[in-house]
Amino acid sequence: MLPATEVKAVVFELDGTLVNTAADVRYAAEEMLADLKLPSLNVEHVSDWLGDGSDKLIHRILSRKIDGSVPDPVFRLGSALFLKAYQRRNHASAELYPGVEVCLRQLTKKKVPMVVVTNQATSLANDLLTQLGIRHHFALVLGRDALQEPKPSPDGLLEAALLLQVNPDQLVMVGGSVNDVNAARAAGCGAVCVSYGYNYGVDIRYAAPDAVLDSLADFPTYLQDDKPRATKARSRRGKSTATSAKERR
Template identity: 35%
Template sequence: MSQLKAIIFDLDGTLVDSARDLQDATNALLAEEGLRQISLDETKSMIGDGAAKLVERAVSATGGDMTRLPALVARFLEIYQANASRHTEAYPGVADTLAGLRGLGLPLAVVTNKPHAATMDILEALGLRGYFDAVIGGDTLPERKPHPAPVLMALGQLGVAPEAALMVGDNYHDVQAARAAGVRAFAVTYGYSHKPHAELGADRLIATMAELLPVVEGGLAA
């Protein structure tokens, strides 16, 4: 097994809990359309595959007009990006873990299906931007996770080969993207997974972000 030289993180459900802001923006859109509001649990079940998929799922669940999806996605982005970090918080242990990993000399990246502008706003607001050498959003490339292209783009910016990298995420698309890119994958057992964690196919499950640093320091031994 190659020595670890870089770590790539998912954002929503891995580094930050953004569900409340996503719920607020989705419900503001639904209210404009005269549709019912969705709960926080419903929102969490819809997160992970990008803004367009979130809006599609929400509009479908509330009986909205699916033929207007492109316009509704555009409106959602206007609403969300104006307040992307109002309630969003880093999960416990995230900042300390990122600082510890940087202290080991590891370059770090974020690869998310969230739009790049909102991603940058959140990282800046939470004081996390400085930890990352590359940030790839869901609109940076034509492809999003589970496609490997965003992961490979991050690796290219970091100058690290796939076999020397680790992806840490919370959902199936994170593990699938990592696998397709030839990268090892860990999954956190909090967040917004759409499948049981044991079925994600990750190399390892971690219950808190704080568990990651000692695992990395120990050479990723199982």
């Protein structure tokens, strides 16, 4: 695997890495449940159910289980109500994580191409990035509807490499979940994770990314480090675990 200094482009996860969207998800979930005349969710960490796209999220909310599912008619009605409520929120509570703007400005200044690959719909992802004032940093936004398979499939990373005309091993995936790490490994990319990402409530270090950062403000410095990625990852995993994440999607 290439050293970090030889990375030619960066792929970011959106939710739980760049943007905290958990509050909007929770509002939409509660509105859906109210419309269906179901009891309130009353779950603080909705983010533990996120990261696999809206379909699985809705099954989890309606069943109250991370591996749960509901009959198709219930799912279809719930999905329509949830997406309507989420769009009506218009990202009212979404916010960038600390260090994101610093990171993106530095990478843009250095002319490092950046792409967002997300399990959100492309249109919603573009709207969110635009509303938060960071869409201009990204050459591409690839949502689940732009790809054959969502993460943990490597399709998004391979498509990004193709469109940017770089080799997959010249990319690094920056995310926060085991899905991001698995997608990166399958594509032959490097994998850097934030410690606060949406990862089912499990410390991301168990997924063995190349590095774990508490703030994306540190990422440009990581790219300047000429140490092999695996060595850097081992040194970070030896440190104490990061502080708990914010509410996140």
